[in-house]
Amino acid sequence: MAKRKKGRDVHGIVLLNKPLGVSSNHALQTVKRLFNANKAGHTGALDPEASGLLPICLGEATKFSQLLLESDKSYQTRAYLGEVRSTGDSEGEVIRTAEVPALSDSQLADIINRFIGDVEQVPPMFSALKLDGKPLYELARKGMSEAEAKAIAEKKRRVIKIHSLTLDARPSDHELDLTVHCSKGTYIRTLVEDIGDAIGCGAYVAKLHRIQTGPYQGTDMLTLEQLAELAEQGFETLDQVLLPIESAVPGWPKVEICVEEAKRILNGQSLRTSLEDAASVQLWAADSARQQLLGVGQVSDGVLKPVRLLNIPLQLAD
Template sequence: MDGIITILKPPGMTSHDVVSYVKRLSGVKKCGHTGTLDPGAAGVLPICLGKATKLASFVTEGNKTYRAELTLGMATSSQDSFGDILEQVGASSVTLEQFQEVFRSFRGEIRQTPPMSSAIKVGGKKLYELERAGKVVDVPSRQITIFDLKVINSWDWSTPYPRVLFDVTCSKGTYVRTLCSDIGKALGCGAYMSFLLRTCVGSFTLERAITLEKLAELITNHQIGQVVIPMVQAVTHLPMVEIHSSALKSISSGGILYPSGVREVSTKIFPEDLVRIQCNNQLLGIFIAKQENYEESVRMIFKPKVVFPA
């Protein structure tokens, strides 16, 4: 069985717990997730089955959307509700208008420093492993993009701990709990993430996600095929390159795709872009665009990253 299932991860389970459960339930030997979702969070968790496990890192290239709640006036060690309280300043003097002004400033390209409780590796060790060992290291910041940021509702203004529910669409590698913490720092009162629901990963949406209970029911009734998404649909966020059938043998063997083998492209492609190579709606691989310069001409070729033989 090759494809992807969109699971609605419940709070309290790690992403690895969900993978183990799906693997045991389905009997599929190869199974993996496309990016860790915090144990306390719920939401969309695409699970790759069979050959689709090779697509995991490419699925995460798509943007992600979350519905989150932040609570002002308090900072925690993990930047969410599961950490130790580090500071209680209170935010009764902060108004919604002041919050909105600071909130809007976080749109666009910003620098973010991942939390110590994250799975980011520094010196070959995951940060949460170093934290558990009592070690503190300098964590390099990185550039992320906040594409959209919108307040949905808010409560308890003029009290020590106002709460704000918001939606955020962001690039790969964004930590929403760090976003909440940074907003609190900018307001001078501290903040932590008190709720998180991931609603979209690339083309995988909450509307198509199923619970683990529903998955068990489908497997028992031999109907799992109803919810397995074909591999080609998992990477629709990547530009499409349709090839001529004459190039099929070469591409399936891991060969370079040259302009003569390209039948159609879905959009303008730039050097270093990842693309999906397909023929008659069958995914043949993920390739990377490379520009070759000659004295009088320039051409784009595509080199394989992952190949799925036809």
């Protein structure tokens, strides 16, 4: 017996401005409830004490969650100099303090520029990465020493890429406002701590706000309050804020096929084609009046293959 769905078959992407003090999962479940969606997923968690862009995929858009999870991100952060905290942010206990050296903007820029490019990072202990099946933050909260925590975190050392890192402002002698554009898996808390060590006084993240995920910019975000107000006007109004699934892959080549070919693709078959090889393409079916996204595929050696198909009934005429 087929499992009965709970909620609507609604498909698309919501650009949520996640508020401070709310977990990414709580924000996800709230959006899912507002849309009464049968399926939802986010594209990379933000810590409760971080705010900003959290794209939420509804329905068949969840099949693109992993692509967005692996995409580059951008953040605005405030580094507080002269203190090192247990969690790397303002929630942690102060474990070390030091005097902040007097540095000019050019001296600071020289230090910051060292972190552009490929950078090795040891993830913070208060992260969701797992060791032997247990999240690091669970291990960190068991009262282990700083040395023990660092030894465990060291096992998860990784290389990430900082595409750009700019010093935007110096609100006070203890604060630096930075904008970071980075690869997936970058821990801003670790970056700020490493910058603080390079300056010679330590640092922690006082504020963190995500402004970009893959193709999406924070200028188009909506708050939970705004979504709730739209939901009160009905699903027809609320659904208008949904971005189409294909917005997740705007740079991928678009391949259009006829309805008969679309039926073969939806059955998992491949098609002969004269198209040039492409690792990733958007697959579209088209009739004389409209188009419909089928999913994504690839072209190799004259063959068009489906890779990930949407479970949405074909709505075009033969």
